Amino acid sequence: MGQIKVYVRIGQFVYVYIFWSSGGPLSRAIPTKSFSILDRWRIFAASPYLLSRSPGFKMGLKLQSFRNFDAFPRAEEHLLQKTPSGAVVSIIGLIIMATLFVHELKYYLTTYTVHQMSVDVKRGETLPMHINMTFPSLPCEVLSVDAIDMSGKHEVDLHTNIWKLRLTREGHITGTEYLSDLVEKEHSADKHGDSNDHHEDPAKNKNEHGLGSDAETMIKNVKHAMENGEGCRVFGVLDVQRVAGNFHVSVHGLNIFVAQQIFDGAKNVNVSHVIHDLSFGPKYPGIHNPLDGTTRILHDTSGTFKYYIKIVPTEYRYLSQRVMPTNQFSVTEYFVPVRATDRSWPAVYFLYDLSPIIVTIKEERRSFLHFITRLCAVLGGTFALTGMLDRWMYKIIEAVTKSKTGSTLR
Template sequence: MASLRTFDAFPKVDSHHLVRSQRGSYSTLMTFLLLLFLTWVEIGSFFGGEVDHQFHVDNTVSRNMTINLDILVAMPCNFIQTNVRDLTYDRFLAAEKLQYEGMSFFLPHGYQVNSERHIVTPELDEIMAEGIRAEFLRRESTGHNLGSPACHIFGSIPVNRVAGDFHITAKGFGYRDRTQVQVESLNFTHVISEFSFGDFYPYIDNPLDATAKTTEENLKSYTYFLTVVPTVYKKLGVAVNTNQYSVSVQEKTYTVENRGPPGIFFKYDFEPLLLVVEDQRMSFTTFLVRLATIYGGIIVCAQWMNKFVEKMLLVLFGKRYASRGLEKSASLLDDDL
């Protein structure tokens, strides 16, 4: 036990063999300030956490998906038909689920008109604050004002979770219909206030939200190509399941000789990936280990840096310059000399 008490794995130099200097005090002070700063950063990381983005294979078995939309088209509702068609050759009459409301056409203030909209990916805290589920207002269609100059189409429609196409066309174009809208009456100028997939979150911004397209041509076609990525936001045990999507648009103008189906087409497809954005926090044990590692590394680096500086001063300027600021000896032997 006596030998164990005197055992020292890290032998130290006795204090009377050490020489203090002014440069050493500056080095100690800077090292202390650096340790204090890094400690503050680690404490912030421990309490604040970090946002982690992970892609996983989407192995959830889901057959259905909801499309939420709010679109204003510059044509009477009596002229418009809406349909959904997907890869399974399933055709769905979207008008059975959507609401039609006749009104006057207008361009809302602040909407992006005939140009691409720059979308910034929202932060985790923003999504968690604005991820409030809602539903479109449901009411019985009265059939009033359907002959107004514009048609407000809104609501949620269930679709199969496969690649598909939701389109807004005129009667007699693309599908056989009893009525045929005159070419001179066609106008697919439109305003998109909402277009999203999955649960409806009215406060989350989507790439097509607050956009508009205007045209003076009758046989105009707008095709939006959408790629949907399921996304889950997690923080403190709360999860928000959303769907992000990227979009590109193609515009085409037909002629009387080359008459294609004019209208507004949304061609969508789903990626087989799941993006998980999660707020992760380290454990208290990991926090202590990180602090110990940082302290040890900084102290060792500071010692080596101090020795390097002293060596360089000695080589470049000589012993007399290098010894400036060193503590003077106060022993009896030095006094006798």
């Protein structure tokens, strides 16, 4: 019975197909190493017709077609050429990629904020005012803090705490005084922001220091403090109703006759001041209070400072879903020089009003997919750019080398 053997090599195996005259093919896989040189030659001497009809041959064609999709073909090791210029470009590329990776990682780990606005529906809450100011030219004995709301009534809150620190000419603390002398006063609602509403009639002024010997002693002490260059630092918290109003720091707490004896006229009241901190609630990350660090020093003049403040209610939501209610604000400053005909005393006014819109600031983190996308973009772009630089440098070096070789041969 005749037979025909067909050898087909696929990978490390050689498939042997035996065709009998009475039946179909019978195949078996045998390792290549078990074949002799003659058997290996017979693999390539087999009939093309028989190979094309064998299952192993068709499988080999499919595998070859699949390999054509390889976008990263490999060359033999001896065909690759490594150059010093390529090493330099590779090191620079690795440094750039490492730097960009660290930058993208930091960018992914940091949070960003989203702002949303809505109508403020809060009612019945108080507005905290954090004050920290220094008056370098006025002693603490002559300064008072007053707060008036839109209704015209001076609000006195049991939780309000205001402190005064006596300062030397150099700014060192010499004593502390607690301000508990905030006295309720009635004012018309349409004059709550006017500095002339306190001293039109001397009979309406506060007389907390007395007249007689007590007044003389106080006048003497204040003049002595002013001669020594004593100043005052006022700080604390005022809790007022969430309506428009103002608070001011001035010498309005003095009896008008006592003030006249001390300063000899309003033109000598120097309300130079430094605002260390002025805020309307706790501070959240990234907040900017425009009056922090403000310095206003007067030389050879006097007058009233007015800060018109627009308060915007704010809620800050952390990633942990913790909510911190606070307030932002914008400010416009106005200075009114004192005139000889003025009957009012210089002061520092903060006139505020609230916005009906509340701003919600939410912390959010970037998605991991966004991080991977940016990382692939920067690293892939750097890799492609370094590859282009390597090819350009290689061509330039090769051209220079050939030109030198040609000139040497000549």
